[in-house]
Amino acid sequence: MAMLDNKIGLVLGVANKRSIAWACAKACAAEGARMAFTYQAERLKETVDELAGTLNDSLVVPCDVSEQETLDAAIDAVKQRYGRLDFIVHSIAFAPKEALEGEFVNTSRDAFRMALEISAYSLTQVARAALPLMTEGGSIVTMSYYGAEKVVMNYNVMGVAKSALESSTRYLAADLGKDNIRVNAISAGPINTLSARGVRGMGSLLGYVGERSPLKRNVTADEVGNTALFLISDLASGITGETIYVDCGYHIMGI
Ligand code: NDP
Numbered sequence: 001m002a003m004l005d006n007k008i009g010l011v012l013g014v015a016n017k018r019s020i021a022w023a024c025a026k027a028c029a030a031e032g033a034r035m036a037f038t039y040q041a042e043r044l045k046e047t048v049d050e051l052a053g054t055l056n057d058s059l060v061v062p063c064d065v066s067e068q069e070t071l072d073a074a075i076d077a078v079k080q081r082y083g084r085l086d087f088i089v090h091s092i093a094f095a096p097k098e099a100l101e102g103e104f105v106n107t108s109r110d111a112f113r114m115a116l117e118i119s120a121y122s123l124t125q126v127a128r129a130a131l132p133l134m135t136e137g138g139s140i141v142t143m144s145y146y147g148a149e150k151v152v153m154n155y156n157v158m159g160v161a162k163s164a165l166e167s168s169t170r171y172l173a174a175d176l177g178k179d180n181i182r183v184n185a186i187s188a189g190p191i192n193t194l195s196a197r198g199v200r201g202m203g204s205l206l207g208y209v210g211e212r213s214p215l216k217r218n219v220t221a222d223e224v225g226n227t228a229l230f231l232i233s234d235l236a237s238g239i240t241g242e243t244i245y246v247d248c249g250y251h252i253m254g255i
Contacts, residue, residue: 002032003233008082009035010074010130012063012122013091013143014048018193020143021091022051023225029055031229033087036078038063040092065092065122066114075129085133087232090126090142093119093195095158101200104156115157120164127172127183137180139232142169143224144185144243146251154200166243173241182240184231189219189247214249 009028013021014037025035036059039048045060052058059081063074078085095115099107123142147155148162166185173183190209196202210218227246230236245251 002030003229003235004028004031004033004087007033007086007232008078008084009033009087009089009232010038010078010085010126011035011089011091012038012065012126013089014039014051015044015194016047017051018191018221019091020188020191020193020221020224021089023221024089024091024141024228025051025055025225027222027225027229028087028089028232031233033232034058034082036061036074036081038074040064065118065125068125071126071129075133078130079133083133084135085130086136086138088126088130088138088140089228089232090123090140092122093143093158093161095119095156095161095198097198099157100198101154101156107157112157112160115161116164119158119161120168123165123168124172127176127181131176131179131181134179134181138182139236140172140176140181140183141228141231142183142185144169144187146187146189146245146247148187148243152205158199169243170241177240182231182236184236184239184241185243186224186227186231187243187245187247187251188224189213189245189250191219191221191224193221209247209250212250212253213247214252217248219246219248 034057061074061077099111144162147159169185
């Protein structure tokens with residue numbers, strides 16, 4: 001029997017085949033999971049439809065977390081189709097481009113609010129909306145980054161949002177443990193995705209991290225996907241509230 005046979009997942013954050021969310025979905029599908037996918041903007045529907053269409057019994061629904069009614073409709077669609085939910089991959093983030101370059105001190109109120117709302121609050125928002133469907137326990141996995149705890153040039157307000165996300169992971173884990181729902185974050189090393197390209201200087205960051213990490217390379221989306229699979233599976237049944245680094249060891253290095 002495969003690790004996720006009979007398990008139903010909700011995956012937020014597939015923009016294209018390079019998305020970390022897609023790597024997570026592939027790993028879970030290979031172990032028997034069936035999944036619903038959300039897309040934020042109409043322009044992404046075709047790509048998400050195409051990717052999800054390669055998997056068994058998938059569902060594709062719109063959801064922009066800044067519009068609560070679209071999340072509620074997505075959860076309702078999952079309920080109609082599958083009747084319950086066992087895991088969630090939360091792999092979304094956004095900050096206005098101008099907030100991801102220059103000095104953090106210039107972050108506007110609007111950029112701060114938007115980054116925190118979409119990149120951090122949405123984890124709590126999605127967990128709360130999905131809770132009634134997670135009747136048999138489950139696992140929630142979100143994506144963070146090293147910029148949550150150390151200053152990374154140009155990451156700016158997204159670093160603050162990731163700190164809030166990691167903290168939310170712990171508070172949610174404490175709340176939802178009684179329902180046998182585990183909540184964990186993966187702190188992934190830099191990967192060349194659509195979102196990552198929005199951070200100024202991403203190319204040089206990849207080079208820097210690749211040279212200095214213990215494994216002397218950058219992590220791949222598939223390696224992050226495999227860790228998500230582990231966290232979702234019963235192999236991780238004793239792990240909750242944790243932030244696990246999947247960064248080729250970069251974060252352990254001092255001078
Ligand atoms: P992608 O661009 O592939 O995925 C980001 C997703 O977030 C997109 O699907 C995007 O949709 C979605 N999104 C943005 N705003 C909203 C919204 N309001 N409602 C719903 N969805 C929204 O990039 P990644 O795969 O790199 O990013 C996935 C996660 O991984 C993010 O949380 C990111 O911060 C994190 N991460 C990424 C790293 C990297 O180096 N790539 C490193 C560590 C963490 P749309 O395209 O329409 O905006």
